[in-house]
Amino acid sequence: MDYAIFMLDPEGKIASWNSGAELIKGYRAEEVLGRHFSIFYPGDAIARGWPEHELRMAQSEGRFEDEGWRVRKDGSVFWANVIITPLYSGDKELRGFAKITRDLTERKRIEMLEETDLRRNEFLAMLSHELRNPLAPIRNALSVMRMSGVNPSALSWARTVLDRQVEHLSRLVDDLLDVSRIAIGKITLQREPLEIAQVVTSAVESSQPLIDSREHVLEVQLPDAPLRIEGDLTRLSQVVLNLLNNAAKFTPKGGHLRLTVEREGEMAAIRVHDTGIGISADLLPNVFDLFTQGDRSLDRTEGGLGIGLTMVQRLVKLHGGSVEVRSEGSGLGSEFIVRLPLLTVPAPAPLPQRAGSGPASSRRVLVVDDNRDATETLELLLQLWGHEVRSALNGTEALSLAVEFRPEIILLDIGLPGMSGYEVARQLRKLPGFRDVFIVAVTGYGQDRDRIHSQEAGFGHHLVKPVQPEVLQELIASAPVTHGGC
Numbered sequence: 001m002d003y004a005i006f007m008l009d010p011e012g013k014i015a016s017w018n019s020g021a022e023l024i025k026g027y028r029a030e031e032v033l034g035r036h037f038s039i040f041y042p043g044d045a046i047a048r049g050w051p052e053h054e055l056r057m058a059q060s061e062g063r064f065e066d067e068g069w070r071v072r073k074d075g076s077v078f079w080a081n082v083i084i085t086p087l088y089s090g091d092k093e094l095r096g097f098a099k100i101t102r103d104l105t106e107r108k109r110i111e112m113l114e115e116t117d118l119r120r121n122e123f124l125a126m127l128s129h130e131l132r133n134p135l136a137p138i139r140n141a142l143s144v145m146r147m148s149g150v151n152p153s154a155l156s157w158a159r160t161v162l163d164r165q166v167e168h169l170s171r172l173v174d175d176l177l178d179v180s181r182i183a184i185g186k187i188t189l190q191r192e193p194l195e196i197a198q199v200v201t202s203a204v205e206s207s208q209p210l211i212d213s214r215e216h217v218l219e220v221q222l223p224d225a226p227l228r229i230e231g232d233l234t235r236l237s238q239v240v241l242n243l244l245n246n247a248a249k250f251t252p253k254g255g256h257l258r259l260t261v262e263r264e265g266e267m268a269a270i271r272v273h274d275t276g277i278g279i280s281a282d283l284l285p286n287v288f289d290l291f292t293q294g295d296r297s298l299d300r301t302e303g304g305l306g307i308g309l310t311m312v313q314r315l316v317k318l319h320g321g322s323v324e325v326r327s328e329g330s331g332l333g334s335e336f337i338v339r340l341p342l343l344t345v346p347a348p349a350p351l352p353q354r355a356g357s358g359p360a361s362s363r364r365v366l367v368v369d370d371n372r373d374a375t376e377t378l379e380l381l382l383q384l385w386g387h388e389v390r391s392a393l394n395g396t397e398a399l400s401l402a403v404e405f406r407p408e409i410i411l412l413d414i415g416l417p418g419m420s421g422y423e424v425a426r427q428l429r430k431l432p433g434f435r436d437v438f439i440v441a442v443t444g445y446g447q448d449r450d451r452i453h454s455q456e457a458g459f460g461h462h463l464v465k466p467v468q469p470e471v472l473q474e475l476i477a478s479a480p481v482t483h484g485g486c
Contacts, residue, residue, distance in 0.1 A: 004101040007087075010094050012037050012055055024103050026073030037099065040070045042077065058084040058097060067104065079108035131172065134165035141165075170466055177446060188448055189232040189318060193343055196227040196261050196268050203240035204259070210245055215253045218244075221260040227268040228343040231319045236340075239315050242308045243272040243336045251276030251333075266342050267321070273335040279327035287325050288313040316340070363476060366407035367391040368398040368424065369442070370416050374465075378411065378442075385473060395419030399427055407437065409479055411472075414443040414454065422457040429458040438479045442467060 004021035006014055013036055017029040025032075025040060032039070038051040045051070045068070058064035063085055070080040081102045087095045141158035144150060204220060211218050229236075240259075247257050251274045258273045279287060288309050316323045321340040327333065365387050369375045375391045382389045390405045392398040395416050402410065410428070414421035421441060428434045438461075441454040446464035454462045461475060 002102065004099075006099055008037055008055075008097040008099055010096055012051060012097075015096060021101070024072075024078070024101060025070075031073075040101075042069055042071055045069075054082070054084055055097060059086045059094065062086065070101070078103050078105040080104065131169070134168050137161050138165050166466060189235060191230050191232060194229055194231055194233055194236070196229060196270065196340075197222055198233060199231075199236045199240055200259065200261060200270070202233065202237040203244055206237070206241050207244040207248065210248045211257065214248050214251070214255070216248055216251060216255045216257050219256070219258045221258070223262055225263075227261065227263055229268055229319075229340050230343045231340065235315050236319065239312050239338060240270060240272070242312050243338070246308060246336075247272055247274035247276060247334075250274070263342070264339065267339045268342055270338040270340070271335060273333065275333045278330050278332040279325065279334050280330050284325065284327060288323070312336075312338075362386050362388060363409055363479070364388045364405065364407045365390075365476070366398065366402055366405060366410045368393075368395070368410065368416070368421070369413040370394060371413075374413075381469060382476075385476075387476070395421070395424040395427075398424055399431075402428060402434070403431065406433075408481070409476060410437060410439045411442045412439055412459070414441055414445050414450070422453060425454070425457040425459055436480070440475065 001020050001023055003018075004024045005018045006021050007016040009015050013034055014032045017027075017032055022028055036051075038046050041051055054064050054066065063083070065081070065083050067079065067081050069077045070082075071077055081104050083100045085098045087098055089095050138161070141161040144154055144158045200220065200222065204218070208218075244257070244259065251257065255275045257275075258271075260271045260273075262269050262271075313323050316338055319340055321338060323339075324337045326335045326337070365382050367375055367378050367382070367389060368391070369378070370393050372393065375393060379389045379391045390401055390407070392401050395418060398410075398412070412421045412424060416424065419427075421443065425439050425441075428437065428439065439459050441459045441462045442465065443450070443454075443463070444465045446462075451462045463472070463475070
């Protein structure tokens with residue numbers, strides 16, 4: 001009863017059927033006798049001729065054994081161990097095959113759980129390592145800034161260190177949130193007609209400092225004719241940036257990187273090739289799996305969480321494309337190929353430039369955040385930009401101060417004590433003269449549902465902490481001019 005034992009004729013058609021086969025595969029004897037045994041195989045295995053290959057191997061080797069996914073009558077799959085033996089008559093004529101199948105799904109499930117647990121533990125160790133790394137220079141820089149009598153050059157150095165390390169921490173958090181959103185299907189693409197050159201240019205600009213610091217030569221080859229696609233410029237630039245940064249990080253100094261774009265039928269192909277450390281044969285099939293990294297030693301020289309290539313693959317799939325990796329092995333470089341469907345509709349007319357994006361004039365700005373350090377630093381930054389600023393640490397104080405101060409722009413945190421930012425925004429919209437005041441969410445909540453909730457509550461824009469100063473400056477400059485609640 002634990003084994004499916006049945007006979008096949010020389011062409012692979014089912015000739016006998018036991019009760020174990022009925023139990024494991026779900027078919028009664030009258031439903032399968034005379035049918036080809038390929039009905040038990042997934043579609044991709046049938047497409048590549050695997051069932052016939054098994055019979056050929058059994059006949060040439062005298063026995064064939066394999067493990068893989070098989071399909072039951074109800075369409076569900078199970079992990080099977082199969083043994084096929086050819087049967088001959090006395091005069092060596094092939095009479096058929098004996099096939100024995102054992103259901104090892106439970107064993108496979110345990111193995112997969114153990115592998116997932118191992119990779120999760122490795123990831124948590126890497127995450128701890130990557131998050132702690134920037135904290136040491138941040139603490140050191142702060143210690144320098146606290147010292148009395150520090151010369152201006154040392155203070156400038158400390159500020160540069162803080163800025164660089166905070167940026168690094170922000171990228172780590174963004175990567176974690178991105179891969180989480182993608183994994184559960186909560187990411188929304190801002191699709192628009194694009195030229196591949198836009199994607200490449202954006203990615204190269206972002207990756208160039210790393211490439212230069214590694215003393216690499218980057219060769220970029222674009223086609224003569226524009227290749228147009230429909231996609232999210234930010235996300236596709238992120239894809240190419242990830243591939244370029246990987247190539248730069250895992251290529252010894254003075255290497256050669258090549259980025260080429262070409263047309264392949266109805267697809268645009270973006271190739272990123274490097275002369276780096278390559279990918280070993282055992283890692284190659286799993287390179288796009290979550291948390292996979294080639295070097296897991298304690299002295300690993302390159303940072304990262306092992307999620308970049310997973311994001312690349314899933315973002316490309318969301319755009320209807322595919323990604324492929326090639327490598328001859330360790331030390332022989334690697335090549336990643338992204339293929340995206342081309343857009344065939346005519347190019348739209350250029351959009352008119354948005355007015356009001358010039359230099360910011362003085363505005364009345366109300367800052368609301370329960371984190372005193374965040375409030376005071378943002379208030380100081382806005383004052384240095386020439387704005388008139390007031391601040392509040394909770395919702396009740398914010399409502400009272402808004403009536404008195406009559407701000408044109410309100411930078412409002414969502415996670416406030418007592419009264420949430422959502423409720424503050426709703427209450428503000430009810431006040432006389434506050435219907436058109438520009439309210440901006442400045443918050444650590446950045447999921448799609450958070451943006452939807454902020455829009456429903458009356459926010460005009462949603463920024464996720466830490467906000468780049470230039471982004472905030474541009475937003476304030478382009479904010480609609482109102483009468484500040486008057």
